[in-house]
Amino acid sequence: MTLAAWGLVLGVFSGRPELVVTAVPLLFGLLRRVEANAPRDWRVARSLSVDRALEGDRVVVTVTVSAGTSVPLVELFEPLPPSLRVVSGSNRGFFTLVRGQDVQWKYEVECRRRGRVSLGTLHARLWDRAGLHVAGTSVQAPGHLRVYPRPLPLRRLPRPRRTQASVGNYVSSSLGEGLEPGDIREFVPGDRIRHVNWRASLRFRRLFVTQYHKERNADVVLMLDTLAEAGAPPATTLDASIQAAASLAGAYLARKDRVGLIEYGGPFRWVRPGSGRAQHERLLEALLRADVVFSYVRGNVALVPRRVLPPQALVIAISPLLDAHFEKAVVDLAARGFDLVILSPSPIPLVQDATRPSRSVDLACRLWALDRQARSAALHRLGLTVLDWDPRESLEAALAGFTRSRRRSVAG
Amino acid sequence: MLRLPPAIFVVVLVGYPLLIASTTAVLTTAAAAMVLCALGIVARSTPVVVAGGVLALGEYTLALWLSPGPPRLAGAVLFGVALILLLETVDFARRVGHAAMGPGLVSSQIRYWGTFAALAGTAALVVIAVATAASAVVRLPWSPAFAAGGAVAALVAVAVTLRRAPG
Numbered sequence: 001m002t003l004a005a006w007g008l009v010l011g012v013f014s015g016r017p018e019l020v021v022t023a024v025p026l027l028f029g030l031l032r033r034v035e036a037n038a039p040r041d042w043r044v045a046r047s048l049s050v051d052r053a054l055e056g057d058r059v060v061v062t063v064t065v066s067a068g069t070s071v072p073l074v075e076l077f078e079p080l081p082p083s084l085r086v087v088s089g090s091n092r093g094f095f096t097l098v099r100g101q102d103v104q105w106k107y108e109v110e111c112r113r114r115g116r117v118s119l120g121t122l123h124a125r126l127w128d129r130a131g132l133h134v135a136g137t138s139v140q141a142p143g144h145l146r147v148y149p150r151p152l153p154l155r156r157l158p159r160p161r162r163t164q165a166s167v168g169n170y171v172s173s174s175l176g177e178g179l180e181p182g183d184i185r186e187f188v189p190g191d192r193i194r195h196v197n198w199r200a201s202l203r204f205r206r207l208f209v210t211q212y213h214k215e216r217n218a219d220v221v222l223m224l225d226t227l228a229e230a231g232a233p234p235a236t237t238l239d240a241s242i243q244a245a246a247s248l249a250g251a252y253l254a255r256k257d258r259v260g261l262i263e264y265g266g267p268f269r270w271v272r273p274g275s276g277r278a279q280h281e282r283l284l285e286a287l288l289r290a291d292v293v294f295s296y297v298r299g300n301v302a303l304v305p306r307r308v309l310p311p312q313a314l315v316i317a318i319s320p321l322l323d324a325h326f327e328k329a330v331v332d333l334a335a336r337g338f339d340l341v342i343l344s345p346s347p348i349p350l351v352q353d354a355t356r357p358s359r360s361v362d363l364a365c366r367l368w369a370l371d372r373q374a375r376s377a378a379l380h381r382l383g384l385t386v387l388d389w390d391p392r393e394s395l396e397a398a399l400a401g402f403t404r405s406r407r408r409s410v411a412g
Numbered sequence: 413m414l415r416l417p418p419a420i421f422v423v424v425l426v427g428y429p430l431l432i433a434s435t436t437a438v439l440t441t442a443a444a445a446m447v448l449c450a451l452g453i454v455a456r457s458t459p460v461v462v463a464g465g466v467l468a469l470g471e472y473t474l475a476l477w478l479s480p481g482p483p484r485l486a487g488a489v490l491f492g493v494a495l496i497l498l499l500e501t502v503d504f505a506r507r508v509g510h511a512a513m514g515p516g517l518v519s520s521q522i523r524y525w526g527t528f529a530a531l532a533g534t535a536a537l538v539v540i541a542v543a544t545a546a547s548a549v550v551r552l553p554w555s556p557a558f559a560a561g562g563a564v565a566a567l568v569a570v571a572v573t574l575r576r577a578p579g
Contacts, residue, residue, distance in 0.1 A: 001570065003465045003495060008563035010473045012556070017543070018476055018488035020559065022469070023566075024539045025492035025532035029500070030570045072524075073517075075507070094507070095514030096521075103514045129524045131503050 001030060032130055041068030044076070044122050046141040053111050055150040055234075055243075058087060063105045063122070063141070071097040073127040076105070083113040083147065083234070111147040113234035114242060116288055119143035148284050149239075152247040152395045157255070158402050160314035161339040163216035169255040171213045178212040185211060219260070219273045219310045220252045222283075223333075225319030225326045226265035229292045231350030237320035240345040240391035242287050245318055247395060248343075249283045260308060261286050264319075264326060266295025270308045301329045302336075315340045320347045321375060321386075334384050341402065342379065342386045346372065349390050414505040414518075415453050417525075418461070421498035422449040425468040428491055429475035438478065441471035449498070456506040458499065465495055489536040493529050500525060 004026035011019030049060040065076065078091045089107030097103060111117075120142060126135045163172050171180045184197050187207035200208040222245045229238040245261065252259045253275060260273030261283050271279075271286045301309075309315070315338050317330045334340045348365050355361050376386040389398035426442045426449070445467035452461030472491060476484075504521060550558050 001567075002462055003469065003499070004570070005567055006466055006469055007492075008567065010469060012560050012563055014473055014477060015556070016473070016476045017483045017540075018485065018491075019469070019473060020543075020563070021485055021488035021536055021540060022472070022492040022495065023563075024536040025489070025496045025529075027566050027570055028532045028535045029496045029528070073521075075511070090510060090512045092510065093512040093514065094517055096517045097514075105512055105514065107512065127507070129521070130500060130528075131507060 001026075004030065029130065030132075032128075032132065042124070042137070042139060043067070044124075044139040044141050046119060046122070046143045048119075048143055048145055051144060052146045052148065054148050055111055055114055057111050057147075058108050059084075059111060059145060060106055060108050061091075061119070061143075063093070064102055065095060065097065065105065066100070066102040067097045068099065070099050071095075071126065072129050075125040075127060077123045077125075078119065079121070079123070080109065080119075081117055083111065083115050083117055084109040084145075085112050086110075111145070113239065114147045114149045114288060117145040117147060119145070146288060149243040149246040149287060151250050152243060154247055154251040154396055154399065156396065156399055157248070157251055158314065158316065158341045158399065160218035160220065160257075162312040162314075163218045164258065164312060166217045166256075166258075169257075170216050170218055172216040174214050175211045176214040178215045180213040180215070182211045182213045184208045217256045217258065217275070218252075219258045219313035220248075221260045221262060221273060221309055221313045221315045222248060223262045223264055223315055223317040223319075223330075224287075224290060225317070225321075225323065226263050226290055226292050227323035227326055228320070230320060230322060230347035232354035235350055235353065235391070237322070237345050237347045237350060237391070238290070238292055240350070240389075241318045241320070242290055243391075244343060244345065244389070244395055246284060246287055248316060248318075249287075250280060253280050259283060260313070262304060262308065263290050264299070264301075264329060265290075265293060266297040266299070268299040268304060270304065272308050273310065273313065298325055301332055309338075311337070313338070317342045318345070319343075320345050321372065322347060327375070327379070330384065331379070331382055334382065340384060342384055343389060343398070344372075344376070344386055345389050345391045348372070349392055353392075414501070414508065417522075418449075418453045418498050418501040418505065421494045421501065422446060422453070422464070424494040425449070425465070425491065425498065426471070428487060428494075429468075429472045432472075432475040432484070432487075433478040435478055438471055438475050441467060441474060445471055453502060453505070456502065456509045458503050458506060461499060461502045465498065468495070485540050489533050489540075492536060493532050496532060497525055497529060500528075 004023045007019050007023035007026065011017065011023065043066045045064045047062045053059055063076065074095050074097065076093045080086065080091055087108050087110045091107055093105045095103045120140060122139045122141050124137050124139055159170065163170050175182050184200050185208065187196065187209050191209045195209040197208045197210045224241055224245050226238065229236045231237055249259045256275060258273040258275045259279065261271040263269040263286065269286065271282050315333055317340060319326045319342065321327060321344050330340060330342060348368055352361065352365055376388065379386050385402060387398050387402055389395060426446045429438055430442055445464050448464030448467060449461055452458070452464055
């Protein structure tokens with residue numbers, strides 16, 4: 001319009017017909033009036049290459065568009081949640097469709113943060129060819145993706161002090177069927193011949209048998225602090241805690257232990273200890289929905305049922321120790337005789353990463369580190385073990401500091 | 413790929429007036445128009461390209477003013493068609509920028525532009541024919557008023573059409 005008017009004005013004032021003629025195609029272009037309504041038989045389908053992924057995995061999103069009538073120019077846009085990032089292709093596409101044609105559009109996303117991701121609404125804009133008119137609509141195409149925390153490699157785990165009755169991988173102090181040789185004693189009728197210790201029998205001229213330690217499993221309860229978090233998503237203390245919890249759960253379950261979870265937020269949520277693949281699924285699902293939700297409610301750990309928090313269980317409290325309520329709860333548990341270890345993902349490096357470096361930030365972080373050391377020392381004086389973990393480094397290195405030998409102190 | 417067609421139209425728009433009158437003034441205006449158009453194409457900005465088009469029209473006017481002679485109507489049609497195609501291609505590039513493009517999208521759009529260019533050129537020729545016939549009827553003192561009235565009527569018609577457009 002501007003150029004047409006400019007051309008006409010120049011033509012009138014210069015008296016040159018060429019300029020008026022120049023304006024004619026521009027005016028002709030403006031006079032096009034194309035109806036661009038959304039087609040009635042509009043169909044959009046979406047499929048994901050996987051419906052379950054780990055953090056950092058890539059997922060291919062395929063959108064199939066088909067229209068019963070010809071569509072000159074359609075623009076599709078799929079808004080993505082912050083936990084997904086486009087790594088290849090684009091989540092916005094332009095297509096031209098002839099009657100009955102199906103068009104596939106693919107792009108690849110990276111899963112940045114654990115959680116349940118819903119891809120719901122696709123926004124569509126129908127343009128005319130000249131781009132002078134547009135009609136907008138939105139299409140519902142449900143798609144769900146579960147992004148689980150990526151497990152960290154763990155070979156060494158905190159050993160529980162007490163074991164349970166079921167068969168597992170821990171050498172119990174009690175004697176019975178097992179692989180680990182224990183004491184020897186004199187043969188009594190009923191003993192199996194293959195347990196006879198021939199070397200001792202020859203030496204003492206009497207039959208002796210070797211006794212073996214039982215191999216038992218243990219109950220492990222992961223207590224996750226969801227009272228507060230620090231850092232910027234997707235690298236908050238809660239993200240690190242959940243990743244650690246998922247890794248520990250997987251590692252203990254692989255050792256035939258029973259693993260449970262207590263989410264210590266406002267009101268408690270928990271998963272009873274159990275073993276096997278189904279329990280692993282239950283724990284991961286619980287970890288997916290774990291989040292910091294502000295609440296005035298503060299649960300009392302004494303009210304947690306015994307079946308959820310068995311007295312013999314090893315409790316691994318995973319907390320950045322930002323909220324004093326959680327510290328109080330772990331001290332309470334330790335006072336009640338629970339075997340307790342605190343794994344504390346340090347919020348300091350995560351906050352440092354999320355803020356612009358400056359002298360004041362550096363000073364604040366140093367003071368914060370001193371405060372954390374003082375609090376760890378106070379907990380240590382109460383008999384608690386605090387494992388400080390820098391989430392930028394490996395979890396295994398943090399757990400390696402936990403060198404308590406419990407090998408012979410287990411009570412079957 | 414989407415930057416090539418507008419670049420070709422810019423060359424046509426800036427180069428054609430230089431063929432008419434290649435003076436320093438025209439050359440300077442051409443350079444300014446080219447810079448603006450190039451910026452608009454790179455930035456996928458229609459307003460910047462419109463500014464470049466305004467300068468290109470100014471350059472064309474200057475060239476016509478510096479070289480009086482019989483009207484070059486075929487060149488004017490070509491200039492007008494190139495101008496509107498420049499705007500359309502830049503606007504299309506802006507809309508599809510950073511988006512995935514479906515199969516056959518660009519080729520169908522190019523076909524559309526070809527058809528539109530033919531129709532626009534034909535419309536311009538029809539207008540030339542009508543104007544030639546009208547010039548035989550309208551006497552000389554009334555010609556400028558007649559032309560101005562026609563221009564205003566055309567602009568008002570376009571404005572009314574756009575106002576009544578759906579959406």
